[in-house]
Amino acid sequence: MNYNWDWGVLLQQPYWGWLWSGLGWTLLISLGSWVIALSVGISAGIARCMPNRAIQIVASVYIEVFRNIPPLVQLFLWYFVFPELLPDALGLWIKRDLPNPEYVTAIVGLGLFAGARVAEQIRAGIAAVGIHLLPAALATGLRPLQAFRLILLPLGLRAVFGPLTSEFLITVKMSSISLTIGMLELTAQSRHIENYTFHGLEAFAVATVVYLLLGLSVTGLMRVIDRRFGAAKYRRASS
Amino acid sequence: MIVLNDIHKSYGRTQVLRGCTAAVKLGEVVVVCGPSGSGKSTLIKCVNGLVPIDRGSITVDGVSVTDKHTDLPALRAQIGMVFQNFELYPHMTALQNVSLAQIHVLKRSRAEADARSEQLLARVGLSSKLSSRPDQLSGGQQQRVSIARALSMDPKAMLFDEPTSALDPEMVNEVLEVMQALALDGMTMMVVTHEMGFAQRVAERVLFMDGGEILEDSPKSQFFANPSTERARQFLTKVLSH
Ligand SMILES: Nc1ncnc2c1ncn2[C@@H]1O[C@H](COP(=O)(O)OP(=O)(O)OP(=O)(O)O)[C@@H](O)[C@H]1O
Ligand SMILES: [Mg+2]
Numbered sequence: 001m002n003y004n005w006d007w008g009v010l011l012q013q014p015y016w017g018w019l020w021s022g023l024g025w026t027l028l029i030s031l032g033s034w035v036i037a038l039s040v041g042i043s044a045g046i047a048r049c050m051p052n053r054a055i056q057i058v059a060s061v062y063i064e065v066f067r068n069i070p071p072l073v074q075l076f077l078w079y080f081v082f083p084e085l086l087p088d089a090l091g092l093w094i095k096r097d098l099p100n101p102e103y104v105t106a107i108v109g110l111g112l113f114a115g116a117r118v119a120e121q122i123r124a125g126i127a128a129v130g131i132h133l134l135p136a137a138l139a140t141g142l143r144p145l146q147a148f149r150l151i152l153l154p155l156g157l158r159a160v161f162g163p164l165t166s167e168f169l170i171t172v173k174m175s176s177i178s179l180t181i182g183m184l185e186l187t188a189q190s191r192h193i194e195n196y197t198f199h200g201l202e203a204f205a206v207a208t209v210v211y212l213l214l215g216l217s218v219t220g221l222m223r224v225i226d227r228r229f230g231a232a233k234y235r236r237a238s239s
Numbered sequence: 240m241i242v243l244n245d246i247h248k249s250y251g252r253t254q255v256l257r258g259c260t261a262a263v264k265l266g267e268v269v270v271v272c273g274p275s276g277s278g279k280s281t282l283i284k285c286v287n288g289l290v291p292i293d294r295g296s297i298t299v300d301g302v303s304v305t306d307k308h309t310d311l312p313a314l315r316a317q318i319g320m321v322f323q324n325f326e327l328y329p330h331m332t333a334l335q336n337v338s339l340a341q342i343h344v345l346k347r348s349r350a351e352a353d354a355r356s357e358q359l360l361a362r363v364g365l366s367s368k369l370s371s372r373p374d375q376l377s378g379g380q381q382q383r384v385s386i387a388r389a390l391s392m393d394p395k396a397m398l399f400d401e402p403t404s405a406l407d408p409e410m411v412n413e414v415l416e417v418m419q420a421l422a423l424d425g426m427t428m429m430v431v432t433h434e435m436g437f438a439q440r441v442a443e444r445v446l447f448m449d450g451g452e453i454l455e456d457s458p459k460s461q462f463f464a465n466p467s468t469e470r471a472r473q474f475l476t477k478v479l480s481h
Contacts, residue, residue, distance in 0.1 A: 129329075135289050136326035136385075140340035141316025141392060150339060151328050158330070 009199045010206060019203070022189030023210060029106050029175040029185055034168055036111025041118025045156070046148045048123040049131060059119065066116035072177050075109040079181045106178035114171045121163050125156030165222040169215050186210060240265045240300055240396055240427045241286055247294035248281055248451075255281045256292070257451040263396070268428045270438040270459075273448035274474060279431040282448065283398050286429065287318045300395055316344050319389030319397040323404050325381040327373040333360060333384045334369040337391045345392065352391075359387040363417050379410030383417055396427040403434060433478050439463060447471045 009015060047059035066074070079102075083091040098104060130152035137147035157164070179188035190207040194200025241263040248256040255278045263269045271279050284290040285297060288304045288311045297304040302314055327336050337356035341347045347355070360369060363383035373381050382402055389397060399418065403411045415437050422428055422441045432438065438445055438459060445462040447455035447470075454468045466472045 132324075133326050133328065135284070136320070136322055137328075138289060138312070139287055139315055139318070139320035140388065141312050141344040142340055143312045146343055150343060155328075155330055 003201065005202065006199055007202050009197050010193070010202055015193050015197065015203075018184075018189040018192060019186070019206060022184060022186035022207075025103075025183060025185040026172070026175050026187075026214075029103070029110065029178055029183060030168075030172040032103070032107035033110035033114060033175065034171050036107055037114035037118050037167070037171060040112060040115035042122055042153065044115065044119035045122025045126065046145075046153060048119060049126050049148070049152070050144060051134070063116045063119050063123075066112050067120065069113075071110060071113045071174060072180065074113055075105065075177060075181055078109045079105045102178070102182045105181055106175070106183050110171060110174055110178065114167060114174070117167055117170075118164065121160045121167065122153070122156055125158075125160035126152050128156075129159045130155040161222070161226050165219065168222075169218055172214055172218065173211065240267070241429060242298045243282070243285070243295070244297070245295040246282065246285055246292050246297065248278075248285065248290065248292050255451050256285070258295075259448075259451075259453050261446055261453055261456060263427060263429050266425045266427055267444070268422045268426075268430065268442045269444045269446060270442040271429065271431045271446045271448060272433060272435075272438070272474070272478070273454075277448040278451040279448055280400050283400050283429060283431050286398055287315045287320060289315075289320075312344070316340070316392045317395045319386075319392060319394035321382070321385050321389050321397070321399045321402045323401040325373070325378070325385045325405070327381055327385055327388070329373050332370045332372055333365060333376070333387075336373070336384055337388045340388070341391050356387070356391060359390050360384070362390075362420075363387050364413070377410060378406045379413045382406065382410075382414045386414075386417055386421075390421075396429070397421065399428065399430040399432065401431050401433070403432065435463075435475070435478055447474065449474075 010019065044059045044062055047055045048063065050056060050059075069077075083094045085091075086094070094101060126148075133151055133155075134144075134147055137151050138144065142150065175183075175185055176187040178185060179191070184192070186207050190200065190203040193203040197203075243259055243261045246256050246259040247254070259278075259282055261269075271283065273279055281290055285292050286299065286304065288297075292305060295305075299314060299318060303309055304311070304314065327333075328339070331339065334353060334356050337359055338349065338352040341352035341355060342349055345352075357366070357369060360366060363386055365380060365383055365387070368376060368380060368384075371380075373384070376384065386402075402418065403414050406414065411434070415434060418428070418430070418437070419441050430437075430442070442459045445455070445457060445459050446453050447462070447466070447468070449470050455462060455466060455471050457467070462471070463475070466475060
């Protein structure tokens with residue numbers, strides 16, 4: 001292979017700046033979509049377990065629809081189709097006046113996809129360790145939402161802490177597909193550098209290492225949190 | 240205090256309760272017994288609305304459980320309930336288990352709630368276990384925490400669903416003693432149990448259920464000396480021979 005490796009090019013401006021800016025957007029998209037995923041996922045996961053048929057059905061429909069459509073398709077739908085379906089004024093506002101519509105679309109699209117998967121984890125966690133406590137909690141006069149918030153959700157979250165960590169890692173990597181709607185995150189910036197310098201391999205190599213480091217840091221951080229507050233502590237108490 | 244009138248309940252096609260009528264007066268202790276699957280748990284869970292019924296009416300202290308406009312959580316807060324499998328919150332200490340509903344239902348401050356919880360845990364003989372988690376407690380101790388949790392709402396009546404059935408034999412008495420003390424204090428109690436010794440010592444009346452019906456509702460002396468149905472007689476022979 002007579003590829004001419006030149007790592008130095010990455011340290012030159014503007015390429016060095018592009019990489020940093022790409023990393024910044026990757027982080028912003030990951031965190032933004034994770035905040036949405038957790039809030040929506042926890043709400044839908046609880047709704048799925050509520051002793052109310054109508055609420056259960058609404059949550060199930062959300063979960064099944066959003067986790068079964070490919071996330072790339074979801075992004076396209078949100079970005080290109082959704083604004084057209086709205087009343088004219090609102091659609092126009094989204095296309096013209098919404099600040100940073102690509103970013104908002106990316107975190108909403110990725111967040112709702114991950115949210116459906118989070119909801120399913122939460123539901124499984126609550127079903128496994130918490131739901132049998134519902135009658136006892138209700139018998140003390142707690143309202144159903146209080147019972148979930150105070151007892152079933154904390155137990156369920158502890159039970160599925162590992163799978164939720166994986167879900168967040170998937171979300172970080174999934175952030176790269178937002179380049180298809182024009183987000184200049186890490187992967188997009190690497191391609192960008194390739195186009196300008198023909199040193200794409202170096203750029204992608206760096207991006208790969210950065211994703212890997214991101215993933216490892218997340219895993220490490222989650223382990224610390226788990227040990228401090230989560231299932232590990234509870235497990236220790238029980239042994 | 241508790242009035243059940245013609246309660247019907249089905250799960251799908253299985254009729255579990257077929258017209259049950261009974262009442263528990265203020266300060267009275269009523270034991271409910273009967274073979275497995277006769278509908279005892281279902282009946283007692285109807286009393287605080289944990290199981291919705293198909294037909295009939297239930298009132299507790301004059302408040303209808305079945306009326307759509309009744310604030311069920313508020314009503315449940317006034318009725319303590321103890322379950323066969325304790326159902327303590329496993330991630331909380333004994334003290335936290337007893338304080339939780341006081342804080343979130345009665346809106347007591349944490350300090351007030353904890354002070355009250357300490358009193359109640361002392362009353363069930365667990366002063367030394369305030370900061371133990373359920374899995375660090377024996378079954379008997381867990382069930383006593385669960386009784387303290389039910390008492391923490393200062394209930395008007397207590398429901399017990401086989402409170403000693405999941406316990407090792409040597410722990411049964413410590414729980415029955417706590418229940419007996421409660422009864423002596425004048426608590427209104429409805430107790431599903433097969434502990435006929437407890438029924439003989441503490442109950443005023445015994446309900447005998449079979450096949451979703453209340454076949455007997457008699458003063459305890461009459462129930463034990465001279466049950467009026469053949470099925471109750473057979474049941475008694477079986478449990479008393481243990
Ligand atoms: N949630 C449910 N769904 C369907 N059937 C149920 C449900 N709960 C109870 N049953 C059925 O209703 C009948 C009465 O049950 P219940 O638990 O009230 O009996 P029990 O007298 O308490 O019995 P045990 O002594 O075994 O506790 C049983 O046949 C049981 O299978
Ligand atoms: Mg039962």
